[in-house]
Amino acid sequence: MQLIFNESQDYEGSGLMGFDSSFLDEIVDRRNTNSIKWDRITCPEEGLPILPMWVADMDFRVAEPILSAMQAAVEHGVFGYAGIPDEAWRAVSAWTRTRYGWYVPTEWFSYTAGVITGLNIAVQTFTRPGEKIVIQPPVYPPFHSSVFENGRNLVYNNLVRDDDGVYRMDLVDLAAQIDADTRMLVLCSPHNPVGRCWSRRELENLADLCIERNLLVFSDEIHADLLLDGRTHCPFSSLDEKIAQRTITGIAPSKTFNIAGLKASVIITPNARLQHAFDAAQRKTFGLYDANTFAVVGMQAAYQHGAQWLDSVLEYLAANRNYAVDFIRTNLPGVRVTPPEATFLLWLDFSSTGLTHDEVSEKLQREARVLLNDGRRFGVNGEGFFRLNFGCPSKTLRSGLKRIAEAFSR
Ligand SMILES: Cc1ncc(COP(=O)(O)O)c(C=O)c1O
Incomplete structure (x- = not known):
């Protein structure tokens, strides 16, 4: 480690x-x-x-600092196959610890081209065609397509809007909808489009249900750095060891630093067996072995100096x-x-x-x-x-x- x-x-x-x-x-x-x-x-x-x-x-x-790191890479003038240096992973780890109070050993990280790429790989790797995956609409459209385009079935655990216009999760409805074919829940935290930063209590209640009903969780936390009014992000996987073992988290410098076009994202998987399966699928099934030169440089500079x-x-x-x-x-x-x-x-x-x-x-x-x-x-x-x-x-x-x-x- x-x-x-x-x-x-x-x-x-x-x-x-x-x-x-x-x-x-x-x-x-x-x-x-x-x-x-x-x-x-x-x-x-x-x-x-x-x-x-x-x-x-x-x-x-x-x-x-991102622009100068990328300019230096351009100036170098050779753009051969690129890997991710330990220094870049240490920068991501320092970021999650400092910004979210979540200590992530660098071994838990996998690089991927996009959080949605990671979601699609997770859907294909950890569920079978015909099995059910829960999403919480209204939610980012690719959550829907990553399920149905991979031949899995969608379960809609709709968010409920209270009289003040604030959206909340409906865990009673979720519990009622989970059956023997339900394999995974895709969490959006913070939530796009409703803008909720889920409280620790809300996430804990959800985590309890996922553990009790044996669901894997793909936690899309791409908006984790965009909390307003001094709020702090609570990573789902950081709640406790049990939930960490069944959660695959996606974060990225893309929304945070406005570098979505670089296609650099990070998957965090504390469960070594799941991580191994994810990495193997990414390589073998999708043929994704390495990273884009500029994505690596941009990501590292962003987390170190952004x-x-x-x-x-x-x-x-x-x-x-x-x-x-x-x-x-x-x-x-x-x-x-x-x-x-x-x-x-x-x-x-x-x-x-x-x-x-x-x-x-x-x-x-x-x-x-x-x-x-x-x-x-x-x-x-x-x-x-x-x-x-x-x-x-x-x-x-x-x-x-x-x-x-x-x-x-x-
Ligand atoms: C919740 C959420 N996940 C993922 C993405 C896209 O991520 P990526 O470009 O890393 O696939 C977005 C972009 O708007 C988003 O809002």
Whole structure:
């Protein structure tokens, strides 16, 4: 077991003293950069600009230490097959310990190209066709497809929204739905799109049920670093040894540091047998042996030197969220919004506008000329909802919200 790490070398702490965060207001032109968010858009009327507030990446320039590490790699000029150095794993371990209070020995890490890649590998490795996998909608669309496209059956343990608009897990429903064919639960923590940062108590109750009913858990914690208002993340696997032994966790620097295009993600598996099976499947079934040169360099620099950048982003995101929630409550009376505890995503309920889902969609795209994610893709309980990404300069956010308010006032 590799337990040693030197924190001063492997992790550069946070604190914003003297840190210049003016880059957050800079509007970076992302058009014509192969960006899915900005370039892969079908406009309802060609030629008219539409503001993308959909796909979950942010419009902020990446932290300087990541850019310089990548520039140094470019300058080197040779891009042969790349592995992950111990130093990079120690940086990830220092990060989970410092940010979430979770000590992860470097042996538990596996590298993969994406958390959703990891989820698909886990589904194929740990369940059989026809078996059941639980998800908790409304939830990130690839959770649905990673189950049904692999020939497994979906069990919907829908989240329940209380009168204050806060979503909670329904464990009574979950217990009733688990049967002998139910093998796995896919947890989203923090939750996209509802923005919940699940409390320790909520996670413990879920863990008890998973242990009692013998479920494996794939815990997608890709948004773990995007907790707002000083909250701290509670990794599901860190709750206790029993749950750790049946949990496979996915984290990544991608959302955190806005480097999703690098395709670097980390799978954490304390159970050596499960980890072995996961790694073997990744190699043998999927032929994924090594890493992308720039992904490795970017990931290591991010976890080692990205903390200050992230802390300034989190402050900015909280201010954006507050502005957006106030604005919507004041100017869009038919739209319900609950401030998210985490992520840079707002889950907007348009069902009291008096318009159908399709009419809202039309209005957003044709009149407001903004592109949000369609809530239906997150599950049947996403009807009437649209997801807005506020990970952008405040000027962009204000302009998008103004356009929506004007369209809905007509
Ligand atoms: C909950 C969740 N999981 C996974 C992903 C995508 O992760 P990756 O690009 O690492 O596959 C996203 C992206 O929005 C997400 O919100």
